[in-house]
Amino acid sequence: MGRPRVLPLKHRITARPxxxxxxxxxGRTLExxxxxxxxQRRSTVTEVAQALGYxxxxxxxxxxxxxxxxYLHFDLRSRTYITSSRxxxxxxxxxxxxxxxxxxxxxxxxxxxxxGDTVMLATRNDLNIQYIHVIQAKxxxxxxxxxxxxxxxAQSGAGYAAMSALSDREVALIVKRINAExxxxxxxxxxxxxxxxxxxxxxxxxxxxxxxxTPGGGIIAAPLLTGPGAPLMVVGxxxxxxxxxxxxxxxxxVLKDTMQRHVKNLR
Numbered sequence: 001m002g003r004p005r006v007l008p009l010k011h012r013i014t015a016r017p018x019x020x021x022x023x024x025x026x027g028r029t030l031e032x033x034x035x036x037x038x039x040q041r042r043s044t045v046t047e048v049a050q051a052l053g054y055x056x057x058x059x060x061x062x063x064x065x066x067x068x069x070x071y072l073h074f075d076l077r078s079r080t081y082i083t084s085s086r087x088x089x090x091x092x093x094x095x096x097x098x099x100x101x102x103x104x105x106x107x108x109x110x111x112x113x114x115x116g117d118t119v120m121l122a123t124r125n126d127l128n129i130q131y132i133h134v135i136q137a138k139x140x141x142x143x144x145x146x147x148x149x150x151x152x153x154a155q156s157g158a159g160y161a162a163m164s165a166l167s168d169r170e171v172a173l174i175v176k177r178i179n180a181e182x183x184x185x186x187x188x189x190x191x192x193x194x195x196x197x198x199x200x201x202x203x204x205x206x207x208x209x210x211x212x213x214t215p216g217g218g219i220i221a222a223p224l225l226t227g228p229g230a231p232l233m234v235v236g237x238x239x240x241x242x243x244x245x246x247x248x249x250x251x252x253x254v255l256k257d258t259m260q261r262h263v264k265n266l267r
Contacts, residue, residue: 028054031148033071033087038134038147042080104224107262108135108235114254117239118143122158122221124232125150127178129159143217143238154178154189157209161193161221161234162257164201171195206252210241218244220251222259235259 004089008261031052036043049059063081066072072081104121111119112135128150136144153159154175163171172191179188201207210218221236244251 016265025062028052028058029066032062032066033083034148036072036081036083036087042075042078042082044080048081052057065113077226078170103262104233104235107258108133109207110262111135111235111237111255112138114258115237115239115251116142117149117237117251120145120158120236120238122151122162122234122236124153125164127153127174127181129153129156129234131158137239139239141240141243143214143240145238148166151177151213154194156213157207157219158221158234158236160197160201160207160209161223161236162232164198164207165223165225168195168198204252205256206246208244208252210244216241220244220248222255222256224259224263 032048035048035051045056045060045086048054048063049056052059054062062076063072067074067081070086071084073084073144074081108119108121112257116137116139119135120131120139122129122131124130129152130150131145131147134145151158152235153163163174166174171194175189175191175194182188206220208220208223217238218241219236219238221234224233224235235255237255
């Protein structure tokens with residue numbers, strides 16, 4: 001089966017952390033590399049600028065710099081850019097038990113084949129959960145998730161899955177901080193309601209959420225328990241909410257069955 005058609009940029013779903021917390025040029029450089037990892041094809045400077053919301057002059061300068069450094073290739077005839085093999089080698093020295101042997105990626109690919117839906121790997125990023133690897137859906141009607149997207153830790157399906165692996169005391173500390181940092185008019189998190197939600201997630205072994213953040217979209221997710229000291233990660237399946245509701249039991253079985261066969265010590 002060939003690579004699925006790339007959706008128009010207007011259908012891309014993304015919500016990244018604000019760049020005012022990092023050096024802007026560094027943040028934009030990484031966003032450009034993530035953009036190419038997401039679309040997996042050549043792109044023009046205009047498309048990059050529009051997709052990421054940069055001034056075209058800034059996008060052009062960054063792309064040219066990445067070409068000079070060897071991280072992008074530039075095709076003069078088509079005036080398009082694409083990542084080089086040097087990008088693929090970044091981080092190749094990291095040899096965690098799961099990524100080194102390809103267990104996580106293999107698991108995600110199997111989930112993609114078994115469901116046809118979008119499959120994502122996410123990790124906690126402060127008070128958010130962030131998608132760090134995405135395999136896009138193969139179905140004609142599908143939910144497209146953008147690499148780097150963030151969701152609130154205490155108000156999303158992926159976040160619930162992550163928090164279900166924490167103790168109630170840890171959850172209470174997170175909620176206290178979220179509420180303390182809430183903007184004026186922003187609803188506060190009710191601790192007991194959240195603890196009740198997480199108890200249900202722990203009982204079922206997965207979190208299920210539809211139409212909460214993305215109208216028409218849903219996700220089913222479970223924590224990837226990789227042992228003491230490992231980063232808290234989540235594997236999820238995303239799709240059209242109507243279909244997700246109809247197939248919740250089947251998707252839950254596939255998710256848990258696949259995770260249990262690929263990685264040890266999972267829920």
